[in-house]
Amino acid sequence: MKISVVGTGYVGLVTGTCFAETGVTVTCVDIDKDKVQDLRQGIIPIYEPGLEPMVKNNVDKNRLFFTTSLQESLKDTDAVFIAVGTPPDEDGSADLQYVLDVAREVGEHMENYMVVVTKSTVPIGTAEKVRKTLKEALDKRGVNIDFDVASNPEFLKEGDAIDDFLKPDRIVIGTDSAKAEDILSRLYKPFVLNGHPVISMDIPSAELTKYAANSMLATKISFMNDIANLCELVGADVNSVRRGIGSDSRIGNKFIYAGTGYGGSCFPKDVKALINTSDKNNHSLDILKAVESVNERQKTTLVNKLMYHFNNDLKGKKIALWGLSFKPHTDDMREAPALSIIEKLRAEGAEITGYDPVAMEESKRRIGDSIQYARDQYEALVDADALLLVTEWPEFRTPNYNVMKKLMKNHLIMDGRNIYELSEMKNQGFIYYSIGRKAVK
């Protein structure tokens, strides 16, 4: 089989590479010339564990190609996967201009039947817009070529993207065409041999499934963060509460860790977009509105604790930040809590030195030299008045406390991910604030 994947970001590049891994001929298309140039030379524009060797292997085997020409990729293709960005518009709705640009271009150039699949996260009704836009382009050419549309939302997690794609919990296919369903089922067959289900449904349900999934996960996070806030007021420990509720199989123990709020390229925008869709349908999704406002508050909880500790005066304080990416194992900083924390600290006049194992280049690209960067986690601590732990990278979990104490001016840790034990912090002599647990002083 032969497919095109349009957009070579976190989703498109992983999708294209994993399909190529099963023997499919894949052409990945991007409008970003530099990205395509780099990819052709085996330079991977994102940090995603395991991706680089897999790209190289499939390029070497002549199954994976990169181009800026969508037209070129469409020749004899069975399916086009649209995996371009859908950033939030001003009102929170998903901006569909990139998706519809691709649909139009497909209509302008396609010569044979194909199924046009939206893999980007798109609001209900988008597949219909894709169909209409593509058809208009065909009409403009005065040709009548058969095609189908399908919605095939992607559930991969950055940092685990390859594994998630190769061994998905489920594959959702929304289409009203048996032919399209057959093509997609054949493409996904290698990924479901271990019993992972393909769940077929109508297109609007598939489109809504993706938003409902991300919104549910965001809800779990905000719920637990708000419980953590209550824990602090009543002297409870959120980790004990988490273990207590997570052992109930109806609740489950995943995604109920308190922290500094969710970020990333998906949860914030998808929660916003679902609220917007709901409002437009005269239904107020009050739960999600609360999820969002709890999250906004949570993103600066560490700075508030710091302000409290320093009597509201952070001017000239040297603050070390461990972790800049929105979660471990990725360089993605879109909507990262670190960005809100940095903004608030700078507004208070603090001096910040950041360290992240992989996201420092991305941070420099986003916020330039508004903070200083350390070469390793310990260098960030030199003369620090406090350490803020923002992202729970594994290498921060068992640091050398003696070295830390030698380097830091104040032995003060603000842990936004609850990775240290209270008893250990007490034994080591740190002043320690975390989320939803008693402070150690």
Ligand code: NAD
């Ligand atoms: P991204 O920003 O990393 O990549 C998008 C790519 O599309 C960019 O390389 C851009 O240059 C390219 N592009 C834009 N317009 C184009 C066009 N007309 N032709 C060709 N290329 C074009 O985005 P992403 O994180 O991969 O997300 C893509 C979609 O998948 C979004 O809708 C997102 O919500 C969804 N999604 C993302 C994740 C994730 O973890 N990142 C997971 C599931 C779903």
